[in-house]
Amino acid sequence: MSDGKLTTEYIHKVFLDPKRGAVKTTEIYDELAEKYNEIVRGFQYKAPRRVVETLASLIGDRNRAGMKIMDLGCGTGLVGEALYAAGFTQLDGVDPSQGMLDVARSKGIYGELVCAYVGVGNEKLSFPDNSYDALTIAGSMGVNMMPCEGIYEMHRLVKPGGYIINIVRQETVNDIEGFKDRLEPMMSEMEKDGKWKLVSRVLFPDYLVDQGGVIFTHQWGVDGTVASESALRSAGNLLSQVRAPPPAPWPDGGPESQRSPCCGLAIYNKPNQTTEEQQFKRPVGNNDCVVVWSFVRSSVYY
Ligand SMILES: C[S@@+](CC[C@H](N)C(=O)[O-])C[C@H]1O[C@@H](n2cnc3c(N)ncnc32)[C@H](O)[C@@H]1O
DSSP, rough: OOOOOHHHHHHHHHHOOTHHHHHHHHHHHHHHHHHHHHHHHHHHHHHHHOOOOHHHHHTTTSGGGOEEEEETTTTTTTTHHHHHHTTEEEEEEEEOHHHHHHHHHTTTTTEEEOOOSSTTTOOOOOOOOTTTEEEEESSSSSTBBBOTTHHHHHHHHEEEEEEEEEEEEHHHHHHHHHTTTHHHHHHHHHHHSSSSSEEEEEEEEEEEETTTEEEEEEEOOSTTTTTHHHHHHHHHHHHTTTSSSSOOOOOOOOOGGGGGOSSSSEEETTTTTTTEEEEEEEETTTTEEEEEEEEEGGOOOO
């Protein structure tokens, strides 16, 4: 199952039929639970590693073991395992598939594991508001899985200043009905409401063997500066890897498909002058990775 075409076909056939619905999909996860890790290993699934890299780059030398982390849609605990191995040892998880949760529990790395759907109906999880220093979710938003509304619960669970790292398959973000015109506008709406800030939106080509993923990182922003300090730290790390001179600025970012393939850095002002964005592409293996940073103008230091 390591062939890219087979991977895409498999995902569409087994998981994405809109007629199947959430409950039947959960039954499929229950049935697959024991084989899940082997299946995604065949797909060369990279999201768990990316979650850890992203979180580690944001928190600097903060005590990892002291951070409470919620892993939404935790499945069999692959993200939890990667976090635990990196020293993030206070983990809770939520997933609607009891079969997947049983595998996660057998790893002995999670504290609480709760069987529930997130973002479906108006139900809130039993965890109190502002419980976690960071929340992770990998591969769990999409058709027949967590809907866009799940972002409200993500925000509710995190403490002010905490991080939300959400990895979504690129096809879901760009092409799938119910997500392509909704997920990012809903995220932006929450930003306009002052609930969180986009720290980074990173495309990575090797989510699965031939499929890209998008890493959305938000910070529960209590004022205009919370996100930007950490964003600057991460941006500084990434900027140090930029090797070519800046390409011409893109006036408004433009659709991803039309962005310059050059390696370099572009800084430009949006017409309303409220934000500045730095965008650059850098090579990752044979592919390009696009990183978009967005800061509040008042707290940009460069
Ligand atoms: C592709 S698996 C990813 C599991 C794990 N995060 C990983 O990276 O291996 C998707 C998971 O999302 C869970 N899921 C589906 N709908 C969900 C919902 N509404 N809320 C939370 N999790 C959900 C599924 O049960 C499944 O375990």
